[in-house]
Amino acid sequence: MGPVTGPVDPVEGAGPVEEPVPAPAPRRAWAIDTTPLRNPDYRRLFWGVAATMLGQQMTLVAVPYQVFALTGSSLLVGVTSMVALVPLIVFGLLGGAIADSMDRRRLMLVTGVGSAVTSALLAVQALLPGGGNLWLLWVLTACVSGFSAVNQPTRSAVIPAIVGAEGVPAANALAMTVRQVGVIVGPLLAGVLIAVGDLFITYAVDALGFVVAVLLLRGLPPLPPGRVAGTLRLGAAVRGVGEGFAFLRTQPVLLMTFVVDVIAMCFAWPQAVFPELSEGRYADSPNSLGWLFAGVSIGALLMGLTSGWVSRVDRQGAVVLGAIVVWGVAIIGFGLAPSLWLAVLCLAVAGAGDMVSAVLRSSMLQLAAPEEMRGRMQGVFLVVVAGGPRLGDLRAGAIASAAGVSAAMVSGGVVVVVAMVVIALVVPSFWAFRASRSTYATVPAGEPRPSSPAPESGEGRPGPTAP
Incomplete structure (x- = not known):
């Protein structure tokens, strides 16, 4: 019999046992927490x-496909990711500083309009003779990356202000889960459209989605940073980036949230080899390209829908390391999979591990940084989360071209597993990190937060998030 959480009527057989607490309780233990959706702004x-x-x-399926169709080279597919990486790094870091110096609602609107225009131009270039132009495709890909690099950290930085500290893990799980729906349906639909030659x-669907998002965001209230918003100046933005890194150096645990993800993505991100696999090993399977691109997100979506337990994890550091080990092992299996269904299964397991890691790392970062520093921390987070896979594309594409897909994936997965074990031993403060001991996480929504936490000395002590 499950534990009773409400008051108990001592009279046996009393009718008011219609308080079916035991039924909802098990569901809440695993089902995704939808509480933040009661907030109209969220x-x-x-x-x-x-x-x-x-x-x-x-678009993320169409661009590498178009590059491979134009060049026939997996290496150039990896190079395309590097083309997107440079503006992502520059504008991701500057964008975080900008988000800490101006109204974040206005910044989301400006970058949303820019993304819509750029996506529309991608649609136009697909109509060019010969199936497009590689250099124009690279320029537009860089522009898409730049706008996203400013928009995404801004969106993440406003979540604590909208839902309060206690709602951050659930809000992150909801946002990441709905992303996975798009990441599953998007590649499958793109695979069908690509098969009939309609890039x-x-x-165009990408451009339309940004138009809808801009219309929705217009209804948000002003979202200033945790300090008075001033006039935007490039010099101030650059200095803000430096301040962000100076803060991060005093937070070893937060720094490790970036390091572990860089390792996982750089050594085991599989996307660059999908076009080659779809035309080679899995050529006989229908829509193999779409299924490969959707595989990681199938697992992430299933994990997101059952993520109620993730928002209650206390030993967040240990669970993050374990989730990344699952990712590495699954990528090893993917590299050796002889059939498409087994490859997609391995990618789904990898996606489930990545979902747990992403929710917990994002929550650790949002709650451990003061309000006026969150934009910059989310800028660094974006550079790591989006930049790591692009470096991983280059590594995987290069090794796959030289030694084959299996060698590229298996070697990377082994490196990831070994690295997580080493980090657990070398940085015990990350392994021991507990959410219940995060200073910023315990401040109720709406109350003032310390503007600059005092760093503490000592090996592995992360200042306001000391384990």
């Missing part, structure tokens, strides 16, 4: 993300 943010995800994921519609 609903606008949530549906804005939902509106953009389908088209964005279709134009693939890119």
